[in-house]
Amino acid sequence: MASFAFFLLSWDWNQNFLKQAACLPCAGLTAWNGLNGLNALGKSHTVVVQGTGGVSMMALKLAASSGADLILTSSSDAKLEQVKTLYGLGSIKTINYKTCPRWEEEVLRLTHNAGVDITIENGGG
Numbered sequence: 122m123a124s125f126a127f128f129l130l131s132w133d134w135n136q137n138f139l140k141q142a143a144c145l146p147c148a149g150l151t152a153w154n155g156l157n158g159l160n161a162l163g164k165s166h167t168v169v170v171q172g173t174g175g176v177s178m179m180a181l182k183l184a185a186s187s188g189a190d191l192i193l194t195s196s197s198d199a200k201l202e203q204v205k206t207l208y209g210l211g212s213i214k215t216i217n218y219k220t221c222p223r224w225e226e227e228v229l230r231l232t233h234n235a236g237v238d239i240t241i242e243n244g245g246g
């Protein structure tokens with residue numbers, strides 16, 4: 122919970138305050154629960170975040186605050202670059218799941234076959 126409080130305090134509340142705040146109760150808590158409340162996350166862990174949608178971006182920022190290694194997938198190289206720039210996450214690893222349909226194999230390669238601790242998966246709803 123301390124990490125979530127830190128995340129809220131570090132938010133740029135001056136820009137589009139209401140629009141950003143409106144996503145917290147639903148997408149934010151979905152992401153929070155998907156990450157198990159950050160309970161199991163730290164610098165030694167790795168998280169895959171699928172896609173650049175609302176839940177995924179919340180999860181990405183929350184997971185980044187834990188210090189975990191991040192792998193982000195998207196259908197678009199431009200979106201992957203935009204996320205890196207927008208959120209100051211230049212060091213995250215990225216995979217385009219359109220040009221790399223066996224993206225899970227790329228995840229294994231990027232993690233030296235260790236796999237990941239949590240995957241934020243969009244398709245199952």
Ligand SMILES: NC(=O)c1ccc[n+]([C@@H]2O[C@H](COP(=O)([O-])OP(=O)(O)OC[C@H]3O[C@@H](n4cnc5c(N)ncnc54)[C@H](OP(=O)(O)O)[C@@H]3O)[C@@H](O)[C@H]2O)c1
Pocket residue numbers: 147148149151171172173174175176177194195196197200218243244245246
């Ligand atoms: N928003 C909420 O408050 C909320 C709450 C509870 C549950 N959910 C569920 O959580 C999921 C995501 O919701 P959202 O609001 O974040 O949706 P969203 O903003 O529409 O984002 C969905 C993202 O999923 C990615 N995607 C699409 N097809 C994919 C595929 N085949 N493989 C991997 N990624 C794919 C796309 O990313 P790219 O464009 O980067 O490829 C897309 O932007 C949905 O299943 C939704 O029902 C949402």
